[in-house]
Amino acid sequence: GEDVEQSLFLSVREGDSSVINCTYTDSSSTYLYWYKQEPGAGLQLLTYIFSNMDMKQDQRLTVLLNKKDKHLSLRIADTQTGDSAIYFCAERAGTYKYIFGTGTRLKVLA
């Protein structure tokens, strides 16, 4: 079946690193994505990783992929209050649709 799971909440102090985790079930997924959603807004693409990669770094963001365990993580270095939002993990299922997790609400404490 198709399912993407994430923990619901994460709280960190400003300046610390945040790690948001995700597990997925479709081993044939070719791309995995991280999106950010601020209150009342749509989804902003943060980064994505191709399934044949283990790691991708993009400025403060590091994505790690463990394909064997179907585990994806997003690390945000030097977390700022502006990073407070809901973060969604998504896998591309087949050719036309994305399967999203329920989202992790990140709260950054000043």
Add this chain to the structure above:
Amino acid sequence: ETGVTQSPTHLIKTRGQQVTLRCSSQSGHNTVSWYQQALGQGPQFIFQYYREEENGRGNFPPRFSGLQFPNYSSELNVNALELDDSALYLCASSPGTSGRAVETQYFGPGTRLLVL
């Protein structure tokens, strides 16, 4: 280059009514996908349109229908509204050069629908 836009931003309807939501895709994108995001949940795939034809569909009943126009803008229509249809409706566009290899999707700000 403009991003994905949606209208209206908010809408209130009553049970049994019909609603039409609109989406303009990002410049150069010919594929549009629609998602429903209920409160506290992740987006759920409704369907996708490529070059004016439905390209794939999620687990939504036939009262959810759509259209894509020659300029690649799109509409989502929902008939016989139910209370559970209250949600944020998101439109996403992608280049979709062939319709079979959909690339990264870029989302609009959404339309928040409340059904009373």
